[in-house]
Amino acid sequence: MMDTKKTVHDAWSSRFAFILAATGSAVGLGNIWKFPYITGENGGGAFVIVYLLCVMLIGIPIMIAETMLGRRSQRNPIETMELLTEEAGADKNWHYLGWMGIIAGLLILSYYSVIAGWASAYVLKAFTGSFFDADAAAIKGIFDDFVGSPVQLIFWHSLFMLATMLIVVRGVNKGLEKAVQFLMPSLFVLLLLLVGYAMTTGSYFQGLHFLFTPDFSKLTSNSVLTAMGHAFFTLSLGMGAIMVYGSYLPKGISIAKTAFLIAGADTVVALLAGIAIFPIVFANNLHPDSGPGLIFQTLPIAFGAMTGGWLMGILFFVMLVVAALTSSISLIEPAVAWLVESKGFSREKACVWSGLATWLLGLGTVFSFNVWSNVKIFDRSIFQLLDYLTANLMLPIGGFCIAIFAGWIMHRQHSEDELNMPAGLAYPVWKLLISYVAPASVFFVFLHVIGVL
Numbered sequence: 001m002m003d004t005k006k007t008v009h010d011a012w013s014s015r016f017a018f019i020l021a022a023t024g025s026a027v028g029l030g031n032i033w034k035f036p037y038i039t040g041e042n043g044g045g046a047f048v049i050v051y052l053l054c055v056m057l058i059g060i061p062i063m064i065a066e067t068m069l070g071r072r073s074q075r076n077p078i079e080t081m082e083l084l085t086e087e088a089g090a091d092k093n094w095h096y097l098g099w100m101g102i103i104a105g106l107l108i109l110s111y112y113s114v115i116a117g118w119a120s121a122y123v124l125k126a127f128t129g130s131f132f133d134a135d136a137a138a139i140k141g142i143f144d145d146f147v148g149s150p151v152q153l154i155f156w157h158s159l160f161m162l163a164t165m166l167i168v169v170r171g172v173n174k175g176l177e178k179a180v181q182f183l184m185p186s187l188f189v190l191l192l193l194l195v196g197y198a199m200t201t202g203s204y205f206q207g208l209h210f211l212f213t214p215d216f217s218k219l220t221s222n223s224v225l226t227a228m229g230h231a232f233f234t235l236s237l238g239m240g241a242i243m244v245y246g247s248y249l250p251k252g253i254s255i256a257k258t259a260f261l262i263a264g265a266d267t268v269v270a271l272l273a274g275i276a277i278f279p280i281v282f283a284n285n286l287h288p289d290s291g292p293g294l295i296f297q298t299l300p301i302a303f304g305a306m307t308g309g310w311l312m313g314i315l316f317f318v319m320l321v322v323a324a325l326t327s328s329i330s331l332i333e334p335a336v337a338w339l340v341e342s343k344g345f346s347r348e349k350a351c352v353w354s355g356l357a358t359w360l361l362g363l364g365t366v367f368s369f370n371v372w373s374n375v376k377i378f379d380r381s382i383f384q385l386l387d388y389l390t391a392n393l394m395l396p397i398g399g400f401c402i403a404i405f406a407g408w409i410m411h412r413q414h415s416e417d418e419l420n421m422p423a424g425l426a427y428p429v430w431k432l433l434i435s436y437v438a439p440a441s442v443f444f445v446f447l448h449v450i451g452v453l
């Protein structure tokens with residue numbers, strides 16, 4: 001079955017391989033770059049609690065549902081929706097769900113690639129010793145100079161897109177699978193070492209306090225939306241990425257167990273990143289709400305100051321780039337799989353077209369940090385707008401629809417068969433979460449944001 005499919009994941013064939021691929025997709029810039037800075041912008045502890053609640057009550061049930069839909073149809077997201085709609089005898093409008101996912105993936109990748117480009121550039125900066133003994137002001141200077149240069153950003157964005165396309169065009173081979181197997185645990189160890197450094201800054205407890213002591217007065221309805229949107233973003237949910245990966249999952253493997261493992265690993269990485277970063281923020285009188293530059297303005301201080309920091313800096317940014325690559329391939333894969341399977345494109349042609357479109361779109365994000373920094377649409381820069389549109393709107397809407405489809409449209413017998421959970425409470429609990437809790441939560445957060453509630 002696997003061999004007849006023209007997709008990148010044909011090499012992944014066991015449960016462990018699926019966990020690796022899906023964890024690779026989930027763990028990325030979302031955990032290490034985005035989670036800390038949006039936590040900083042939204043006041044800390046209370047935001048983290050809402051995020052964790054969203055992961056448990058909305059994210060995990062939807063991850064189970066999305067994997068299940070993919071595995072049942074064994075096709076790309078658009079065909080999955082076509083096939084399962086037919087199976088359930090439901091309205092054809094469900095097809096649009098697959099479409100929205102493909103578009104959301106490309107939109108996300110367009111800015112994801114720009115930020116991954118920053119991480120790539122920082123590998124070089126770490127290598128040439130730019131951070132050596134640099135104080136917070138010097139590190140900020142390096143960052144500001146860098147993002148102020150469209151030429152540099154375009155160069156690194158292009159490089160990252162190229163790397164993504166090369167992997168996707170070739171398919172994921174044993175080599176990458178091995179690399180991920182080794183790099184993921186290494187990233188984890190490096191984060192632990194950074195947490196160790198954070199303990200020596202003298203502001204460790206201030207950092208922990210910021211992250212874990214909730215002050216609910218700091219929560220606005222928009223920060224609740226951001227927390228919920230991030231739960232989707234960080235778990236790669238709501239646009240068909242996990243659906244595509246699920247379509248390569250052999251039958252008979254427990255979907256629920258794997259979802260827990262993936263969400264657990266993803267959450268631990270995000271929390272570790274936060275624990276490593278905020279003490280450095282406070283120790284250097286930086287501001288938690290410094291925005292997307294936060295990790296680039298904090299971690300280099302640690303690398304510049306600690307023994308072995310030169311090597312650690314290089315390794316850290318290399319791993320961040322790899323973590324971003326294993327995520328970016330899942331952002332473009334639904335589009336490529338659809339072009340190949342449904343439109344008869346060769347894999348090469350599909351990669352080139354979707355890659356080129358994404359690259360072009362990414363220029364908007366590049367310029368929003370420099371020459372177009374004054375261009376505001378709905379009060380947001382192009383980067384902020386793309387981020388808001390995808391993470392806060394498209395993914396939750398996609399997730400909402402997936403929940404409704406899995407909970408209400410698909411026949412109970414079919415989901416019960418596909419999930420094959422042990423007798424007892426597991427299935428009814430999931431069914432309750434996916435039919436009521438998850439969709440109602442998304443709905444209420446939206447009502448709040450538009451001011452109805």
Ligand code: TRP
Binds near residue numbers: 027028030235239330
């Ligand atoms: N989860 C990845 C991260 O945290 C980003 C990502 C990959 C993603 N695939 C996705 C986000 C699909 C939403 C949908 O970096």
